[in-house]
Amino acid sequence: MKVPILMYHNIARVPPGVEVYRSLYVSPAAFARQMSLLRTLGYRGVSMSDAMPYLRGEQQGKVAVITLDDGYVDNLDSAVSTLHRHGFTATCYVVSGRMGQYNMWDADKLGVRKPLMTAEQLRSWHGAGMEVGAHTRTHVRLSQCDDAQQRDEIAGCKAELEDRLGIPVTQFCYPYGDYDDRAVGVAREAGYAAATTTHRGRAATGAATDLWRLPRIQVARHHLLPQVAAKVLTGYEDKRS
Numbered sequence: 001m002k003v004p005i006l007m008y009h010n011i012a013r014v015p016p017g018v019e020v021y022r023s024l025y026v027s028p029a030a031f032a033r034q035m036s037l038l039r040t041l042g043y044r045g046v047s048m049s050d051a052m053p054y055l056r057g058e059q060q061g062k063v064a065v066i067t068l069d070d071g072y073v074d075n076l077d078s079a080v081s082t083l084h085r086h087g088f089t090a091t092c093y094v095v096s097g098r099m100g101q102y103n104m105w106d107a108d109k110l111g112v113r114k115p116l117m118t119a120e121q122l123r124s125w126h127g128a129g130m131e132v133g134a135h136t137r138t139h140v141r142l143s144q145c146d147d148a149q150q151r152d153e154i155a156g157c158k159a160e161l162e163d164r165l166g167i168p169v170t171q172f173c174y175p176y177g178d179y180d181d182r183a184v185g186v187a188r189e190a191g192y193a194a195a196t197t198t199h200r201g202r203a204a205t206g207a208a209t210d211l212w213r214l215p216r217i218q219v220a221r222h223h224l225l226p227q228v229a230a231k232v233l234t235g236y237e238d239k240r241s
């Protein structure tokens, strides 16, 4: 059985004046409809850590992983109540050196500064039963980093989050979906359990899966419910990977 790993960024309406990359926004109402859809289809929405037994092939069942990239405040404000309503969990991948700041890595390109959760807000997220994952210290393109920088960004992010938040951090996500074999090696050595990419498709399970290059399914603003259903249920995305 394949496991869909859904990828979100902002759970918010598009702010006025934002003209590019509007696809990154899924409104709170659309997110709520999508979570209801998963439930209706018989899926349980889970965090990456909760999905590990399924990905490893140790457990069978219909799970869909909910991931949110970058650690935006809107995830806490607008996703948690919906997730709770269905008994779902989710993983938010956090940029440890930018907590309480904003998306400095693409704010100019996007034309908008999006607030990122503070350490206190991340503790609230975790306290609500959600997972904090790692997304490097400064949202770099890892393939362009030298070995020392890669270690600092990948292992340093885990250390910084665990130190600041006082919780274990065992999941990693490559920023921009950009990685190379060195980055995979560093992520393994750093003690993560798995890492997600932006390759398209549903994740294989058991011996067939590569836990260090997990594919995901982007859910964007323009996706309608039938498309989301097709992406989750069928090989629609797998063929595009």
Ligand SMILES: [Zn+2]
Pocket (backbone or CB within 6 Å): 069, 070, 135, 139, 175, 176
């Ligand atoms: Zn990111």
